[in-house]
Amino acid sequence: MHPNNDPALSDIGLAETVLSGGPRTDRITGMPTGSAPIVAGGPIVAFDNVSKNWGDNQVLKALNFNVNPGEKVSIIGPSGSGKTTILRILMTLESPTEGQVNVDGDVLWDVKLGDKIRESKVMRATRRKIGMVFQGFNLFPHMTALENIIEAPVHVLGMNKAEARDRAAELLQLVGLGTHMNHTPPQLSGGQQQRVAIARALAMRPKVLLFDEPTSALDPELIGEVLNVIRNLANSTDMTMLMVTHEMRFAEEISDRVVMFDHGSAVESGPPEQIFKNPQEERTRAFLQAVLKH
Amino acid sequence: MIWDNAFAISIIPMLLKGLWVTIQLTLLGTLIAAVLGLVAAVIRRLQIPVVSPAVSFIVIFIRGTPLLIQAYVAFFVLPIYGISFNAFTTGVVIIGINYSAYMAEVYRSGIQGVPNGQWEAATALSLPATRVWFRIILPQAVRTVIPMLGNYLIQMFKDSAVLSAITVVELMATAQSIGTSTYRYLEPLTMAGALFFLVSYPASRLVNKLERRYAPKQ
Ligand SMILES: Nc1ncnc2c1ncn2[C@@H]1O[C@H](COP(=O)(O)OP(=O)(O)O)[C@@H](O)[C@H]1O
Numbered sequence: 001m002h003p004n005n006d007p008a009l010s011d012i013g014l015a016e017t018v019l020s021g022g023p024r025t026d027r028i029t030g031m032p033t034g035s036a037p038i039v040a041g042g043p044i045v046a047f048d049n050v051s052k053n054w055g056d057n058q059v060l061k062a063l064n065f066n067v068n069p070g071e072k073v074s075i076i077g078p079s080g081s082g083k084t085t086i087l088r089i090l091m092t093l094e095s096p097t098e099g100q101v102n103v104d105g106d107v108l109w110d111v112k113l114g115d116k117i118r119e120s121k122v123m124r125a126t127r128r129k130i131g132m133v134f135q136g137f138n139l140f141p142h143m144t145a146l147e148n149i150i151e152a153p154v155h156v157l158g159m160n161k162a163e164a165r166d167r168a169a170e171l172l173q174l175v176g177l178g179t180h181m182n183h184t185p186p187q188l189s190g191g192q193q194q195r196v197a198i199a200r201a202l203a204m205r206p207k208v209l210l211f212d213e214p215t216s217a218l219d220p221e222l223i224g225e226v227l228n229v230i231r232n233l234a235n236s237t238d239m240t241m242l243m244v245t246h247e248m249r250f251a252e253e254i255s256d257r258v259v260m261f262d263h264g265s266a267v268e269s270g271p272p273e274q275i276f277k278n279p280q281e282e283r284t285r286a287f288l289q290a291v292l293k294h
Numbered sequence: 295m296i297w298d299n300a301f302a303i304s305i306i307p308m309l310l311k312g313l314w315v316t317i318q319l320t321l322l323g324t325l326i327a328a329v330l331g332l333v334a335a336v337i338r339r340l341q342i343p344v345v346s347p348a349v350s351f352i353v354i355f356i357r358g359t360p361l362l363i364q365a366y367v368a369f370f371v372l373p374i375y376g377i378s379f380n381a382f383t384t385g386v387v388i389i390g391i392n393y394s395a396y397m398a399e400v401y402r403s404g405i406q407g408v409p410n411g412q413w414e415a416a417t418a419l420s421l422p423a424t425r426v427w428f429r430i431i432l433p434q435a436v437r438t439v440i441p442m443l444g445n446y447l448i449q450m451f452k453d454s455a456v457l458s459a460i461t462v463v464e465l466m467a468t469a470q471s472i473g474t475s476t477y478r479y480l481e482p483l484t485m486a487g488a489l490f491f492l493v494s495y496p497a498s499r500l501v502n503k504l505e506r507r508y509a510p511k512q
């Protein structure tokens with residue numbers, strides 16, 4: 001899909017780890033690599049007529065939105081347009097007011113079923129296929145980087161501790177923090193914390209990884225190291241990635257598709273070349289003009 | 295009345311014995327309060343129908359009535375219904391339950407102080423509820439609670455004197471009984487007060503240190 005030739009990758013030890021792995025299996029998701037995303041089974045994420053209201057404020061408006069397996073999708077749009085809400089509904093941190101959400105063929109949300117879907121077996125099983133990287137990292141501050149990463153594999157997947165540690169060490173290597181295993185979040189910079197958070201999410205081998213403005217809370221000089229890690233993931237895995245971002249250049253570079261949101265609706269969706277070079281919608285044009293001005 | 299030094303020295307062993315009982319009361323009572331308070335705070339937070347409101351009511355009720363009355367009821371009234379323990383056990387349990395109602399409030403604010411993002415990260419990782427509580431939330435909540443726990447421990451140390459009213463022979467009761475049997479109150483009461491102070495003052499200095507150590511870093 002994308003050539004893996006970013007010189008910056010070697011800085012954080014990503015290039016060696018991933019490239020030396022060869023084409024056998026994906027070191028992160030454990031799935032076969034090299035092939036183009038297989039779309040035969042239908043979308044991996046499907047929003048079907050999903051609405052979300054906060055009182056009178058309709059944040060999502062009968063949204064229909066699909067993501068195909070392996071697709072890297074960036075969501076852009078003005079603040080308050082409902083971008084975060086989409087990710088939070090997928091992560092089950094928020095419930096929709098209307099509609100249905102399916103992930104990998106399984107029900108995550110179905111408002112018709114009422115309250116019994118919430119924290120049901122089905123939802124919990126489906127949720128395990130999804131991971132999320134938060135704007136504010138949300139690492140567990142009283143645990144080391146390693147402990148943060150092995151917690152869920154050991155206590156959710158039932159992996160034995162030794163194996164989980166080995167994998168965590170590998171993942172930390174992958175995000176360029178192989179030497180920071182025993183650091184706690186307060187001992188790490190924002191950029192390092194976010195990279196640990198990415199490793200923590202990857203440790204659960206999610207099929208879909210969500211990013212909510214992963215670099216918005218970072219000092220400018222720390223943004224690059226996090227983007228490099230995400231770029232490398234996008235280039236080297238078949239994992240589906242759904243990212244809300246204000247980094248337009250980055251979105252253009254790594255995405256298969258960019259979706260423009262405004263007032264709770266997908267206004268325009270298309271390949272990055274279309275969205276950034278030749279937007280079809282006036283609102284997309286206006287938004288890009290406003291954010292790219294400076 | 296003039297201070298009698300020889301008499302004062304002669305009652306020191308008895309007072310120290312009373313002090314030891316007071317310390318045992320305090321440590322065991324604090325243990326009960328710390329555990330029950332935590333249980334109450336978690337149950338309230340879980341919002342279980344019937345159970346959580348019931349616990350809330352009990353907490354409010356305990357906080358709204360004097361320790362002395364609770365102790366009297368437990369020691370003099372409950373035995374009528376066949377529930378009776380010795381004075382020390384009753385005293386420890388009653389003061390522990392009484393303080394647990396206050397500790398529950400402290401834990402509540404500690405739990406509330408854990409950022410929402412911690413719960414959200416736990417959900418995103420699909421961690422089971424027990425793991426979320428014991429590994430993620432409570433360790434962070436208790437950190438902020440430790441200095442308050444220390445303050446309550448010191449307060450309980452002094453409050454436990456109330457239990458002399460249900461015949462627990464702690465420091466206060468020892469001083470009183472020396473007074474009634476010798477008709478000298480000056481020395482035992484003064485020295486009992488001094489002993490309370492000698493323990494509580496260094497303890498509160500220690501708590502201050504803890505407070506600074508566990509203060510939210512910012
Ligand atoms: N907990 C909440 N209560 C009320 N309104 C909310 C809440 N969360 C989000 N909103 C509202 O939903 C709208 C969309 O929010 P969000 O999805 O975060 O937008 P974006 O990520 O595109 O900036 C905003 O108007 C916001 O104020």
Ligand SMILES: [Mg+2]
Pocket residue numbers: 083084213
């Ligand atoms: Mg947002």
